Amino acid sequence: MIPERVNAEAENLRKLIRYHNGIYYAEDRSEISDGEYDALMLRLIELESQWPELSTEDSPTHRVGSQPLSHFPSILWDPPMLSLDNVFSAEEFGEFDRRIRHELQLEEDIVYSVEPKLDGLAVALIYRNGVLLRAGTRGDGSDGEDVTPNVRTLRSIPLKLSSNLSGDLIVRGEVIFSKDDFHKMNRERKSRGLPSFVNPRNAASGSLRQLDSRITASRPLCFIAYGTARWPAGITSQHSLFDFLGRLGIPVNPYNSVCRGVDEVENAYHRLEENRDAMPWEIDGVVIKLNGASLQTRMGTLSRFPRWAAAWKFKAEEAVTRLIDIELQVGRTGKLTPVAKLEPVFVGGVTVSSATLHNEDELRRKDARPGDTVIVRRAGDVIPEVARSLGRSDGERGKRFEFPLNCPVCGGPVAREEDASAHRCMNPSCPAKLRESLFHWGARDALDIEGLGTILAEQLADKDLVGDVSDLYTLTLPQLAALDRMGEKSAGNLLSELEKSLSTSLQRFITGLGIPGIGRTVSGLLSGRFSDLHELMDAGVDEFLAAPGIGPVLADNLYRFFHEKITRGVVDRLLNVGFNPQGRGDDDECRPLLGLTLVFTGGISIPRSEARIMAEKAGAKVTGSVSKNTDIVVAGPRAGDKLQKALDLGLEIISEDEFLNRIR
Ligand code: IVH
Numbered sequence: 001m002i003p004e005r006v007n008a009e010a011e012n013l014r015k016l017i018r019y020h021n022g023i024y025y026a027e028d029r030s031e032i033s034d035g036e037y038d039a040l041m042l043r044l045i046e047l048e049s050q051w052p053e054l055s056t057e058d059s060p061t062h063r064v065g066s067q068p069l070s071h072f073p074s075i076l077w078d079p080p081m082l083s084l085d086n087v088f089s090a091e092e093f094g095e096f097d098r099r100i101r102h103e104l105q106l107e108e109d110i111v112y113s114v115e116p117k118l119d120g121l122a123v124a125l126i127y128r129n130g131v132l133l134r135a136g137t138r139g140d141g142s143d144g145e146d147v148t149p150n151v152r153t154l155r156s157i158p159l160k161l162s163s164n165l166s167g168d169l170i171v172r173g174e175v176i177f178s179k180d181d182f183h184k185m186n187r188e189r190k191s192r193g194l195p196s197f198v199n200p201r202n203a204a205s206g207s208l209r210q211l212d213s214r215i216t217a218s219r220p221l222c223f224i225a226y227g228t229a230r231w232p233a234g235i236t237s238q239h240s241l242f243d244f245l246g247r248l249g250i251p252v253n254p255y256n257s258v259c260r261g262v263d264e265v266e267n268a269y270h271r272l273e274e275n276r277d278a279m280p281w282e283i284d285g286v287v288i289k290l291n292g293a294s295l296q297t298r299m300g301t302l303s304r305f306p307r308w309a310a311a312w313k314f315k316a317e318e319a320v321t322r323l324i325d326i327e328l329q330v331g332r333t334g335k336l337t338p339v340a341k342l343e344p345v346f347v348g349g350v351t352v353s354s355a356t357l358h359n360e361d362e363l364r365r366k367d368a369r370p371g372d373t374v375i376v377r378r379a380g381d382v383i384p385e386v387a388r389s390l391g392r393s394d395g396e397r398g399k400r401f402e403f404p405l406n407c408p409v410c411g412g413p414v415a416r417e418e419d420a421s422a423h424r425c426m427n428p429s430c431p432a433k434l435r436e437s438l439f440h441w442g443a444r445d446a447l448d449i450e451g452l453g454t455i456l457a458e459q460l461a462d463k464d465l466v467g468d469v470s471d472l473y474t475l476t477l478p479q480l481a482a483l484d485r486m487g488e489k490s491a492g493n494l495l496s497e498l499e500k501s502l503s504t505s506l507q508r509f510i511t512g513l514g515i516p517g518i519g520r521t522v523s524g525l526l527s528g529r530f531s532d533l534h535e536l537m538d539a540g541v542d543e544f545l546a547a548p549g550i551g552p553v554l555a556d557n558l559y560r561f562f563h564e565k566i567t568r569g570v571v572d573r574l575l576n577v578g579f580n581p582q583g584r585g586d587d588d589e590c591r592p593l594l595g596l597t598l599v600f601t602g603g604i605s606i607p608r609s610e611a612r613i614m615a616e617k618a619g620a621k622v623t624g625s626v627s628k629n630t631d632i633v634v635a636g637p638r639a640g641d642k643l644q645k646a647l648d649l650g651l652e653i654i655s656e657d658e659f660l661n662r663i664r
Contacts, residue, residue: 002051010054013044017060021155022162022249058131058160062152069211072145075136079229081122081172082141083304084287084311090266093288096310097262100290104298109261111292113238114268116255117285117311118224120176120204123151125223127169130161137209141304150208151175153217156224162249170229171250177203178280181220198320198373198390200282225250226287236293255279258291273314285313318387319352321345323374326357326401328408332436333516334425336414338363338401340374340386348378355384360403361421367391369398407432434461434468437514441469445520446512447501451494459483469512470573472498502578506533509581513571515561517554524619525549525595526558532582537562537571549595592662594619596631599646602639604656611659618663626651634659 017040020032030037041061048055055061087093100110122138135151136144151157154175161169177185177200185203186196197203207219225245227238235241242252255272259265269286276283290296290308299308322343329337338357345352355376357363368374368389378384391397403423407414412427425433435457442452452472460466465479475498480491504512510523518526529547530536539562544555561567598620600611611634612622626633626645633646633653646653654662 002053006047006051006054010044010047010051013040013047014060016040017044018158018160021060022158057133060159062149062159063155063217069149069213071211072147072209074139075134075144075146077124077136077138077142077144077229080141081124081138081144082301082306084309085305085307087310087312090262093265093269093310093312094262096288097265100295100299100308104295110290110295112259112265113289113291114257114259114265114272115226115287115289116253116272116279116281116283117287117313118174118176118226118253119199119201119282119284120174121201121208123147123173123175123208123223124229125151125157125171125173127161127165127171129167130163130165132157132159145209147208149213150210150216151223153213154221154223156222156251158249163247165248169232171225171245172227172229173223173225173250175204175208175221175223176200176281177207177219177221179282180280182282185219195391195395198375222281223251224253224281226253231293237291238289238293238296239291241293269312276314283314285311287311315348317348318375318377319345319347320373320375320390323368323370323372323386323389325370326363326368327354328404330407330409330425330430330432330436332433332440332514334407334427334430334433336403336407336423336425338403340368342374342376345376347376347384350378352376352378352384355386357386359421360416360423363401367400369400371396371398429467431461434466438466438469438472440514441472441512443512446508447504448508449494449497449501451490451497455485456483456494468570468573470570470577473502473574473577504579504581506530506536506581509533509574509579510536513561513567516557518558521595521619521621522549522554524591528594533571533575533580537568591617591619593632597621597623597629598632598634599623599626599630599642600634600636601626601642601646602636604634604636606656614663615659632659 017037020030020037020040023030032040041063044059045061048059048061087096097110100106124136124138124144125132126134132148132152134146134148135157136146136148138144152159179200182197182200182203189196197206203219204221207216207221210216225242228241228245232241232244235244239256239258242256246252257268259268265288272283272286288310290299296306296308299306301307323340324343325341327339327341329339331337337359340355340357342353342355355378357366357368366386366389368386371392373390373392374386375388375390376384377387403414403416405414406412407425407427407430409432410425410427410430412425412430414423415426416423427433435454438452438457438460439454441447442449442457460472460475460483463483465475466472475495477488477491477495480486480494481488483491486494506527507520507523510518510526511520525548526536530539536558539558541555541559544550544558545552550558562571593615596619598615600608600615600622604611606614615622615634620632623630626642626649628649630646630649630651633642633651634656635643635646635653636656643653
């Protein structure tokens, strides 16, 4: 017989623990420290071990985990836990909507429940008379794994519902990791020399499916409900179901919304996609469901998914794949870039099979090796990159990639530039460099030679027809016409394009030379400072340094380029074939802000987007934040922090009128 005093203390402890669990998970706040919470829990465990009868099914102490299992018992789902059909675009969602309206003979806009698609592990909880009885994973939909002891350790899952409910209630939802908890856990694992989890989903699955529930108990997993196996009495819509579950103390997603008609659904989709990064949990799309319970029932289900719901996924920006090998690419300036060859993976809307590893420092930092599982990132138009390596699941490691002493294309010597972390092939006639430099010579910002694309550049270099850009001007019609994908006509066109390029500006000529660090903007600055090519070729380092925008590294690059035998030889030969570039570029006179970095702040009368275009047309680069690299800040009324920063940095600050004056 348990003494009344003990009973009362245990009951009090249970109440307190439930209360603190509740506010912690439902309201995301706590009134006591973790230490105080643990003390309550430890006292209850102590009482329950002294008086085992106190250890009821719904005691919060079950959350600390129990003895390991040898395997998971199976748990059968009836009705089965279905999957979701996908739509991939607004058009496909439109079709989904039309199909439903047609079948249900509805004229008016349909009301949908739009829910973030949580990326975790699907789990169902069986409550009997308001007490958590069993819980299991989805498994194949009909046959899951009984993970009851593990699920009991999740503090966000009530072991007892907050109102008395008779009969069975099967709640379905997702077990997930919050992003913060996930990163925190990975940091801790790393500091203990343990392998990191790939993503919150894998971490959730790995943590819940532990035979030893004490391990699950140590992982900060959450649960969010998105439905029930059957409609509870009196509940007539998806959203009243969420309210109902919430009232029982079961967490539901605060970002769920109700939308009327396809446009509202589309807006909700885009809003969630935009706010995706700010959400506490990883989401990979939205789930759209008919809101009305009776409409759902009328649409019914197919064998694998319901006909009343669809998943509309976001474009993934990161994907996991296997790194097959690391290869080197040789660029125009001879830079050796390590490139990861990957098992093809769909990311950011395209299939990617190679991704950059940037340079040796990056490669070492990520420690990516052949055989590793890697995370590939492709956001917007940027080049895909290997964001992270997760090593190999068997714990083995492939060989570390070492940069060679010789160029993989020509065998020439490779040198490492300490400051730039770049390795470069030093052979000036390396075919890889040659290919790239020919292509660069013909590029739009340089000599703008139509027809000199990558394929032609490659053929010219590989067939030994040219040794450097000056040889382009000695090519003959028969030589060109004999190349792949060329005929007499295109060969003739190319020759006249080359002829035309002889009368180019100094800016384009300098850009075309491909001197490290000297692109179109710096070339423009140089062409404003030096009147012709000869003056530039004969300048000393100090004279370069005196030019705007030129620091010691660029000055040195310029000086070396014009004084090293091989590169100087190319320039001399270009002069010999008829080049005599002079003065500012063709369009430079109307580019008064050429090479300057500009920031707009405060209120200006012209729309920002227009002001930006005007500034860019005048040659400026427009950025959003003020730094020491900013040249001019255009400030209007109510300019705040940026203006203050510009003042602190002593930058040039001008008004909108002055800006307009300068660009006219
Ligand atoms: S409803 C019968 N709602 O997505 C409908 N599922 O790809 C079954 N998921 O297995 C699911 N968030 O694990 C539903 N708000 C949500 C969801 C959601 C994530 C998962 C769930 C399901 C998978 C289907």
